[in-house]
Amino acid sequence: MQANVKIEEQIQTLLKNTIILDRRYLDDEQLDRNEQFKVLEEIFALDVRDTEIRDLSSHFAPMFRGDHPVHLSLYGKTGTGKTVTMLYFLNMLHSLCGKKKIDMMYIHLDLSTPKPCFRVLNDLACYLDASKRYKKGISLDELMGKIEEKMKNYQGYFIIFVDEVDHVRRDLDSFLKFLVKRLPQTGSSKLVLVFSSNKLNWQENIDPRIKSFLKVNELFFKPYNAHDLQKILSLRIKKALNAKMIEIGVLEKIAAVSSRTHGDARKAVELLSKSAIIAEREGIKVTMELVDRALDDIEKDKYVAMIKSSPKQLQATLYAIIALSSKSKTLYTGDAYVGYKTFCDRIHLRPLTQRAFSDMVSELDMYGFIQARLHSHGRYGRTKEISINLPHEVSDKLKQVILMECDLNPVY
């Protein structure tokens, strides 16, 4: 009896302190297409990305006169809404075309993770239902043929949205050549290509003959400013969180910090989400200080997540470096390599050559785990000076994580 009361009390307080009401709205991945569009609609209704949408409209307007719009290039850093805005726009365009009885279809090729040319074409073919999913073994030509075959009888507008084009590894040239020169010549469909990229110069390295065929209109997405971010965040708060548990100023702070450092909407929402999670776990309101802590946490998680998804060899390299550099102040490649080999021995991993090890070190340097500066000691040789400038807690955490990964999955 008494226990019942107690439990009820506890549940009551928990409910009262609940912050996250619907966590799906804190992570777009968990929303389905329609829900995403709904959220977008609300955001765009607040005049966010208004100019971009206007530009897009005017770019595609010729379609309604039976004209053929030229290709389009979108530029903007990650998280500035290129993908989201374009998808939203295409969706609208699609339904508008439906109303006006204009034949139109669009395809979104998502390259957020880099893929070789082959896979991209395969994806395209799959969307068109022109081929099954291959991993390897079929020639590019054959794939292209299948796609052409499928498109031969299509008459209407055909929009291909290539998201993050510069991520086509190996042979971006032949991929573009196919899209720009070969595909338009098959059948009578009106092909419109939309490219997005966060590199301004992605066109620089492509074959000039193809480049000249890419008569592109360009559209720039500016990073979100604090004002826009506030609108976006407040919408998320409305959808996902218990507004009573969020102190005044938190929203503004997150928006300000985010716009100052990156202007990335996804990261801003992530920060909000992280703050809420911490607050809920500790049963307190979301305060300004909590936002700072969430910021730290995100930073740490980044490293941990990255090392977790890295190959064993890279993990071993990092472990050896962390372990060694806590003992001595300056660490050189040779010593690091020796330490790495002993560690490999311990976890039954076949050690790499020094040459390959050196590449691992460079990679870790690139990712920001360590710093490796080339330094010459005169007749005592030239080597990299390796140092770590992560906070101790982070490197300790990394060590733990790596050990766990290795001990649980011994190789060889």
Next chain:
DNA sequence: TGTCCACAGGAAATACGGGGGT
């Protein structure tokens, strides 16, 4: 000024693993 250390980092060769064709 020449030597020589202890590597860096480029190029080419080789190993590997997964998948299709037959």
Next chain:
DNA sequence: ACCCCCGTATTTCCTGTGGACA
């Protein structure tokens, strides 16, 4: 089942190098 092809990971081999030292 066997062979071939392709893309990627490593190895092998190699040339290059800043500067302390004699």
